[in-house]
Amino acid sequence: MDRHAEIRPTNRTGLTENHFKTASDMSEKYALVTGASSGIGFQYARALARRGYNLIVISNEAEALKQKGEELRKEFGVKVIPLMRDLGCQEAAKDIYDYCHGENLEVEVLINNAGVYHDRDFLKDSEKFNSLILNLHVYTPAMLIWYFGQDMVQRHKGYILNMSSVTAGIAVQRLATYSATKAFLKNFTRSIHIELRGEGVNVTAVCPGAVATTLYNLKPSAIRTGLLIGYIITPEKLAEKGLKAMFRGRHRIIPGAWNHLLLLLIALIPTCALRLVRKWGIF
Secondary structure (H helix, E strand, O other): OOOOOOOOOOOOOOOOOOOOOOOHHHHOOEEEOOOOOHHHHHHHHHHHHHHHOEEEEEEEEEEEHHHHHHHHHHHOOOOEEEEEOOOOOOOHHHHHHHHHOOOOOEEEEEOOOOOOOOOOOOHOOOOHHHHHHHHHHHHHHHHHHHHHHHHHHOOEEEEEEEEEOHHHHHHHOOHHHHHHHHHHHHHHHHHHHHHHHHEEEEEEEEEEEEEOHHHOOOOOHHHHHHHHHHOOOOOOHHHHHHEEEEEEHOOEEOOOOHHHHHHHHHEEEHHHHHHHHHHOOOO
């Protein structure tokens, strides 16, 4: 998970954006992955590097970004450009696009993965966090698509993946902003998929349930059990499933039979029952 509370708009750690890039890279095709310093984002970057893509990896964790970028460069022999950016700022998308445009970097694949999570009542979360999650899950990915999508349409080729969530279809307490922003990504993706498919650009939403990362603060025992019964998926498997769906032209993928069953059951629960759950303190 990106620790956006610690990020700054500029790099103060000595990590340079050209750390892994040479002058010969300027006209080569790249995949851009947000939140790529750990977890699902790193696995997306790794799976794309395995496919031969050069990478633009973005995160607020400078040291981890540098380390992971070097790891990918050595393992797969691809070019890796680390960009430390505050994706929770509304200027982030334009800043990233301007950098890539100025360096003549052709982004063929855009992975909007960066995200944050709180299991908390909306009014009990801070103004800072609520602004962050709205920008990070809604404004920044939408504007990254707007900027880079223009170039993809002009070239008649491009791939965009948005990380939504199974909670996009689950409006329950303590997930108000998280599930609503993920619902935006799911619905926005479907609309843009329809608009851009005829232009040679595919847009895909990935809607997983629980994933074995630190984002959800799950206990190790719960992760082991979830993996055993197939309710929890590993970041590696999720990244592969997401990319396969994207490259095959699908507009959405919900990995795992458990998640389809969960959505079906949740849809049958009336709001009055959820209020009772709240009143009795069950969840």
